[in-house]
Amino acid sequence: MSRRRTRPELTGWQKQLVAELRALATNRPDEIRVLSSPTLQTDGTALIRVSLRTAELPHEPGGLELKDDEEFLLRLRSVPLQPPSVEVDHTRFLGFPHVLQGQRLCVYLDPSREWRPTDGMSGFLRRVWDWLADAAAGKFDAATAMYHAVGGVLHQAEDTPTIVVRETLPARAFQAARLVERTPQRLDLTYQSAGEGHRTPVVALRSELPFGAASTLALFLTLLDDPYLDAADGRPSRVSPQSPAFLTALLAAAARNPKGTPQYFVVAVPHPAGGPHHLLGGRLPADTADVLRQLAATRGVDVTIDPATINTDIAIEWCTISDERSEVTTRRDDDRPVSGFRGKTVLILGCGGLGSWVAEFVARAGAAEIAICDPGNITGGLLVRQNYGETDIGRPKAQALATRLRQIRDELIVTPSEGLIPDDLSTFLAADLIVDATVSLAITAALDVLSDTPGRRAKFAQVATDAASGMLGLLHLTTPGDGVTLSRLDELAGQSVLADAQLEAFHPLWQNSHGGDELVPTRGCSVPTFHGSAADLAAVAANLVNLIGLHLAADDVDVPGTHLVATPYASRGAPHRFLPASG
Structure with a gap:
């Protein structure tokens, strides 16, 4: 049955x-x-x-x-x-x-x-x-x-790499480019003729593709020549044929790439409303690319291929395009306080609990150059709250942090120094901003001396936290020509805070530490340090970076003074307060 x-x-x-x-x-x-x-x-x-x-x-x-x-x-x-x-x-x-x-x-x-x-x-x-x-x-x-000019949808296949595009699209309809492998999951598109990389044609189309780009080469070629499928209704196509030239470009590129590798391509599709082209990246399987190479070897790279002879089973594997061209991309932090760091040169003294997080936030905010200084090395205990990982143990802090910052942004210039101050003292004069995150009396005295240095253009920012919790933040800010040193600013702010009962939560920033306020991390001759977690310090650092960014971006807050901040878990819900030096 x-x-x-x-x-x-x-x-x-x-x-x-x-x-x-x-x-x-x-x-x-x-x-x-x-x-x-x-x-x-x-x-x-x-x-x-x-x-x-x-x-x-x-x-x-x-x-x-x-x-x-x-x-x-x-x-x-x-x-x-x-x-x-x-x-x-x-x-x-x-x-x-x-x-x-x-x-x-x-x-x-x-x-x-x-x-x-x-x-x-x-x-x-x-x-x-x-x-x-x-x-x-x-x-x-x-x-x-229509976010995507190709059928209004995103085209991508599983297990294909992401193609990163940052260079402006050339004006030519057919452009030779290279895809440089950064990781197994990432390829970078460049139009530089020299260097390594997989040769890739970039083809600017004459029309948008309202029906999408299809999943096979044969259907894609049909859409190149008849994007609106006018022929199905007995009308002539609105564009002249593009598929023969596209196939010739694929053939020429495949002939210059190694046997057994897939053939990538990028098409630039005009947006129906005008403006920059939408980029679509795909690849043909290695066996198809090898057929093209064999054809080029026997008949040359200028041969014209009839699109009608293309096997209808040849698939196109679409790749994710990370289109980061400035003309099509708006930064996600646009119009946020950190935008004040964009394009700036920043010197950060101290790469510890606050400085290591400040450096990362400044790097992500778009600073052009960052110089970092710290004489210390990384030990395992620091990983609890500082911006480092297991593979950094034993390395100088400045070198390890520089490696991380370079991983965040390719174009960022990072200069590390394994001392309290930069190896090149001209860095002080070149900086737009100097951040002191050392809690070093000697550094404060040095910055006081530099306050009236001729040619100084840098704003000074000094950041610190409290010993008992690491949840309070202190930010002193001075500007060129304001006549206020960091030491004097600290003195004025301390007098104001300690005399104000409403700011009692911030009194520990100027009071001597009580028993238990400081932490002795290991037995023996271990220097006492402050309590605090990575979450606490990153939160405090983020607030301080936002406040510095506001001063960098806007003249109306560009006055010397002291900011006091606290995380939501700080004692008695301390508010944010700005104390101008004139007050």
Whole structure:
């Protein structure tokens, strides 16, 4: 007896959505009609056709042209983690903002924040109607609505490296470039002709690709020549053929790359609203690239390949593009206090509990050059709170921190010195900012002497924390020509704080340590140090860096004075307070 095959069934979630849809159609027959039963697809989704009444939606010039009734295909996921999606099976919406690959409506820009499963089908259809209303009213801005110029979606395959692009795209339609391997997961694109790297053609297309870029080479070549698939409707393509030249560029690059390696390429796709091109990176499998190399070896690199002869099974593996060109990227810390560090030269004295974190935050903020000084070496106990790792133990702090900073940003210039001050004293005059994180009386005295040095342009910032908790922060700031030294500023601030009962939480910053306030980290002749964790010190350092950034960026706060800060867990919830030197 043979076992009867069980037919695939809708999941409980899909059944719930279908029931809700039919209930809505029953209650609002003039607005919603269900035109088909749900059919299961091979990917587990259920497809159901509906008709929505759109005749009453106001239309404005430039808005989406809608019929009185529009048919849509709703795709229902098997579980409620993702929202349903909506698409059409015609091309009347092709090229309109927020229409993905010509037929799928982008009704959720960020489903993780916008989709609530408890809203069910009624909530989803409200999003669809809102999308249609905004589209008909012309409320979508084509310059910002389509994030990707290639079908409005991101193209990438699993297990492909990320291609990092920082150099500006040349004006030529066909440009030779190189992909330089930084790690197994990262390739850097460069247009420099000399040096190592995988030869890669960069091709600027004449048209956007509203249907996307396909997953096979044959289909991609079809879209290069007919991006709007006009031929399917009997019309001539809107662009001249691009695929033969693209294939020739691939052939020439493959011939110069090692046998047995895949062939990469980058295409620059114009955005429908203008502006910088969108970059798309892909690769052909090694066996396909080897066929190209064999063809080049027998017939030369100038041979013209007929796109119609391309095997339809050849896959394109799309790579993630990390497009970091300045013309297309806005820094995530744009308009934040740390923007004051951008392009600055910073000298940091002391790479310990505060200094090691300050240096990292300044590096990430976009400083152009950082010089760091510290005479100490790293021991295992320091890893509890300082910005180092196990492999740094035994290394000089300045050298280890310099290695980390260089890993954060390629273009950052880092100069380490294994002493209290820089090996090159001219660094003092070249800096825009000098941060003293040493808690050294000798360094304070030296900076006092430098305060009136002719040609000084650097602001001085001195940072410290308390011995008992490491949760209080102190920041002294002086500027060139203000006539105030760090020692005098500390004296003035201490007098003000100790005389103010409302600032009692900050009194320990100027009081002598009591028994137990300081920590003796190891037995024997161990120098007492302050309590504090990495979380405490990183939090304090972050607050101090933000305050320094404000002074660097804005003239209205560019006055000498003292900032007092505390983390939320500090005693008695100490507030932030700024004490100007004039006060």
